[in-house]
Amino acid sequence: MEESLDFNTAEFEALLNQSSELVLQQFEGIALKKGFHHKGQSVIEGWFDEPIPNHGMPVDILLKEVDEKIIQTATGNLGANMYGYVMAGGNQVGIIAEKLAATINQNVAKWHLAPAITEIDKRVVQWASEMIGFGKDVGGFLGSSGSSANLDGLTVARNVFFEKYDIRNKGLFGMAPMTVYCSSETHNSVDKSVQLLGIGNNQLRHIAVDNQFKIDLEALEYQIEADISDGCKPFCIIGNAGTVNTGAIDDLKALSTMAKKYGLWLHIDGAYGGLASSLESLKGLYEGIEHADSVALDFHKWLYQPFEVGCLLVKNWSNLKKTYFKQATYLDKSLEVEKGRLEFNEHHFLLSRSAKSLKVWMSIKAYGLTRIKSMIQKDIDLTKYLNNKITDSSDFELVAASDLAISCFRFTNGLKDAAAITALNKQLVPALERDGRVFITSTSLNGTFVLRACFINHRKTKASTDYLLEVIREVGARVV
Numbered sequence: 001m002e003e004s005l006d007f008n009t010a011e012f013e014a015l016l017n018q019s020s021e022l023v024l025q026q027f028e029g030i031a032l033k034k035g036f037h038h039k040g041q042s043v044i045e046g047w048f049d050e051p052i053p054n055h056g057m058p059v060d061i062l063l064k065e066v067d068e069k070i071i072q073t074a075t076g077n078l079g080a081n082m083y084g085y086v087m088a089g090g091n092q093v094g095i096i097a098e099k100l101a102a103t104i105n106q107n108v109a110k111w112h113l114a115p116a117i118t119e120i121d122k123r124v125v126q127w128a129s130e131m132i133g134f135g136k137d138v139g140g141f142l143g144s145s146g147s148s149a150n151l152d153g154l155t156v157a158r159n160v161f162f163e164k165y166d167i168r169n170k171g172l173f174g175m176a177p178m179t180v181y182c183s184s185e186t187h188n189s190v191d192k193s194v195q196l197l198g199i200g201n202n203q204l205r206h207i208a209v210d211n212q213f214k215i216d217l218e219a220l221e222y223q224i225e226a227d228i229s230d231g232c233k234p235f236c237i238i239g240n241a242g243t244v245n246t247g248a249i250d251d252l253k254a255l256s257t258m259a260k261k262y263g264l265w266l267h268i269d270g271a272y273g274g275l276a277s278s279l280e281s282l283k284g285l286y287e288g289i290e291h292a293d294s295v296a297l298d299f300h301k302w303l304y305q306p307f308e309v310g311c312l313l314v315k316n317w318s319n320l321k322k323t324y325f326k327q328a329t330y331l332d333k334s335l336e337v338e339k340g341r342l343e344f345n346e347h348h349f350l351l352s353r354s355a356k357s358l359k360v361w362m363s364i365k366a367y368g369l370t371r372i373k374s375m376i377q378k379d380i381d382l383t384k385y386l387n388n389k390i391t392d393s394s395d396f397e398l399v400a401a402s403d404l405a406i407s408c409f410r411f412t413n414g415l416k417d418a419a420a421i422t423a424l425n426k427q428l429v430p431a432l433e434r435d436g437r438v439f440i441t442s443t444s445l446n447g448t449f450v451l452r453a454c455f456i457n458h459r460k461t462k463a464s465t466d467y468l469l470e471v472i473r474e475v476g477a478r479v480v
């Protein structure tokens with residue numbers, strides 16, 4: 001019988017060193033790292049098209065294969081030339097933390113399965129709350145993403161708001177349609193959550209936005225009143241603390257007043273922009289966030305964590321327990337001696353869960369909040385730098401600037417006709433992907449097709465920003 005899957009110490013050390021070499025290689029010439037490696041889907045599929053191996057292979061050879069097929073073709077999320085979606089570059093302390101977290105293999109399901117990590121999860125929740133000014137002694141949960149934090153927030157909202165209807169036992173049967181409100185610029189994880197929660201997308205009201213892409217408050221109130229008259233049960237407003245398209249921050253103060261007036265739950269999607277509220281320069285824009293009932297945050301965005309880690313904050317732990325607690329004999333803790341142990345499995349749907357908080361906690365301790373905040377500020381300042389360059393140029397046009405770090409613009413190449421500009425930019429996106437030097441995606445604003453650059457990487461510089469425009473110009477000249 002084989003003893004175990006382990007190597008001897010010398011073998012393991014050699015492999016760790018070999019893998020550390022691969023890590024270090026990623027940081028060589030990082031300033032010019034490609035955004036994308038265009039290999040073709042069928043080629044990459046072919047590399048992995050093999051039967052399940054019955055017999056293992058030497059790991060030093062396997063690491064070479066990993067380097068060649070996976071690391072060298074990895075999309076350039078680490079480097080400064082990534083502008084697509086909301087892709088932060090991670091950080092080096094996070095890399096070290098992930099290795100250690102995998103080594104100790106803690107499971108944050110129960111306190112005694114992960115004593116220190118459970119306490120670190122709780123600490124990170126409090127620090128996040130402090131960062132955004134949400135309050136002291138709040139409850140929260142570290143999940144996979146902003147999407148999961150929105151689902152978590154709306155689940156808590158539904159279960160706590162309708163607790164008196166015993167919704168957890170009776171389900172939604174026989175209830176008046178429950179209505180939810182958000183701006184038309186809200187992230188689609190909210191739509192998905194509303195579907196998953198059985199509320200139904202027909203009950204999700206996408207309210208129009210103003211010319212800054214912020215929710216139109218008059219239209220919102222009009223809709224709430226109309227729904228009440230129609231016999232619906234309004235229960236939740238979702239505010240944006242930074243939309244994914246343009247970084248728009250809704251008037252959170254007005255939303256909290258409106259939620260109070262109608263007795264509604266206020267959930268804020270701060271997955272993209274929530275943590276930027278820690279900047280003194282922006283505090284005013286987030287006024288009202290402290291009155292929310294729940295806030296979704298994403299640490300793999302503006303805390304520069306490696307994927308993946310998101311976070312839901314609620315005003316107290318009991319809201320999570322009311323939402324999720326389910327007795328199970330094998331999880332019974334009546335024989336455990338200490339009362340202070342917080343059991344995360346009683347406060348969420350998930351049971352087994354990794355030590356996601358270790359990388360967050362270690363990064364905050366290693367870099368300090370001041371330095372992290374200065375990186376967020378740099379992202380915002382570089383976006384302004386880009387916007388100014390665009391405005392000063394004769395071959396680009398700025399379509400939407402935001403208070404945060406997203407710029408929406410078009411390459412005009414001197415064209416005047418709107419349809420021709422749209423056609424050029426539509427061709428540019430795949431052409432830039434094929435070129436691969438920079439990675440940028442697009443979106444549509446009020447029906448206008450635009451390029452969208454998101455700055456969320458502490459490795460960006462003015463030079464990398466200039467490079468973006470340079471590459472677009474060069475590739476753009478070729479597609480016309």
Ligand SMILES: Cc1ncc(COP(=O)(O)O)c(C=O)c1O
Pocket residue numbers: 085086144145146147148150187189242243244269270271272273298310
């Ligand atoms: C405003 C907003 N909400 C939610 C999400 C979803 O976050 P994740 O990609 O971590 O699921 C995003 C992602 O960009 C976002 O920008």
